[in-house]
Amino acid sequence: MYKVKQVPPKFLPPEWWLTNRAHCVSAESECSRSERLITASQTVVEESNKATQRMQQDVNKKLEQRIDTIRFWRQELNKKLEEMKEETDILITFRTRVEKALESCSQPLQVTLQCLSERENHVGIDRVHDDVERELMKEKEVMEGVRSLLQRTLEQTNEQKRLNCSAKFWLEKDLQQKFQAEQIDDRCSVLKSTSPSLSHTAEMDCSSLSTNVTPKGWENSSNVNISKAEKERNNSVSLRALMERVLEQTAADMCSQHQAAATALQLRIQETKDAKEQLEDHLHKVLAEIANQERSLESLCVAIQAKQGPLKVAQTRLAMRSQRPSPELCLDSAQIQLSAEVQDLSAHMERLNASLSQSEMELRALTQNQLSLEEQIQGKSNSLYIDEVICSPLHQSIAIHSF
Incomplete structure (x- = not known):
């Protein structure tokens, strides 16, 4: 059985008008709200754009300031690094001078020894402890003292060079780090919203940076490196001034002592020559006196020999006259004269023999003196050979240089 389709209800005209008006009012209200929302959204967009632009400008300005600060510190560090390099190079030059001065002490010391x-x-x-020996001993002590002083100075120089290199290392490390930071900030400063290869990490913020370095601490770190470099550079300059004085003073001391030893040596050579000449003069006198004494001995021997004949004659006469017969044994004048002659001749013989003995003793003494003088002259010749022929040229070969 078919169901009869119901006819839609009919509305009254006022209801129609009311419904139409309500729809119009609702549309108008919705459009008005939409317009307000669009206006608010545009305001938000404009404010967001302005804030974003302002923040980027602020960040760019801070980056530029940071880059300028880094560049300033790089200039300061680079300036100090160049000063440190220059000072280290000069210090190495001074170390070379000290090494050469130390090396040059070996030959003079060996010559002195x-x-x-x-x-x-x-x-x-x-074999006397004379002025030459004293001056040579003093020269040896001076040279050994100079070597010791130069060795200590060289050790101080090596230590200062190590400290300079340490300060230079930290400057270079600081410069490298700042160069890397400047490159990063340079790249950051040119980044734009349209730049390619932009990365975004939502979680990245300031709290995620695992560092406790403050800007003040950052500056203090570079200040420490610069201050350390400046301190070591000043120490190096002071050490170079000390090295200059040491090199000058040691060279002056060695030259002065070398001259004193040379003067003493030349004076001793002259004294030895004078003593040798005096001994040679006395030797000539002794030799001449020996010759005279030998001639005197010969004359004494001749005189004694000459007296033996007359004495024998007188003694023979006395012996023969003692053979006279008893009545003829008269103490006549001939007998008296013969007795006196024998006594006088015997006395002369005794005096001649005494003179002969004295002359022989004197000749032996002169001969001994001759041998002693010849020994002394030989000793002086040996000393002259050592001092003048060996030591003097050796000592003159010493060259004291100022490095």
């Missing part, structure tokens, strides 16, 4: 060793070959009375 050789001179002292050669002078030990003096003989007899010439």
Whole structure:
């Protein structure tokens, strides 16, 4: 059975008008709200754009300031690094001078020791602790003191060079880090919203930076490196001034002592020559006196020989006259004269023999004196050979240089 389709209800005209008006009012209200929302959204967009632009400008300004600060510190660090490099190079030059000065002490010291060793070959009375030996010993002490001082100075120089290199290392490390930071900030400063290869990490913020370095601490770190470099540079400059004085003073001391030893050596050579000449003069006198004494001995021997004949004659006469017969044994004048002659001749013989003995003793003494003088002259010749021929050229070969 078919169901009868119901006819839609009919509305009254006022209801129609009311419904139409309600729809119009609702549409108008929705459009008005939409307009207000669009206006608010545009305001938000404009404010967001302005804030974003302002923040980027602020960040760019801060980055530029940071880059300028980094560049300033890089300039300061680079300036100090160049000063430190220059100072270290100069210090190395001074170290080379000290090394050469230390090396140059070996030859003079060996020569001085050789001179002292050669002078030990003096003989007899010439083995004397004279001014030359004292000056040579003092020269040896001066050279050993100079070597010790230069060695300590060299050790101080090496230590200062190490400290300079340490300060230079921290400056270079600081410069490298600041160069890297400047490159990063340079790249950050040119980034724009349209730049390619932009990355975004939602969680990245300031709290995620695992560092406790404050700007003040950052500056203090560079200040510490600069201050340390400046301190070591000043210490290096002071050490170089000390090295300059040490090099000058040691060279002056060595030259002064070398001159004193050379003067003493030349004076001793002249004294030895004078003593040798005096001894030679006395030797000539002794030799001449020996010759005179030998001639005197010969004359005495001749005189004694000459007296033996007359004495024998007188003694023979007395012996023969003692053979006279008893009545003829008269003490006549001939007998008296013969007795006096024998006594006088015997007395003369005794005096001649005494003179002969004295002359022989004197000749032996002169001969002994001759041998002693010849020994002394030989000793002086040996000393002259050592001092003048060996030591003097050796000592003159010493060259004291100022490095």
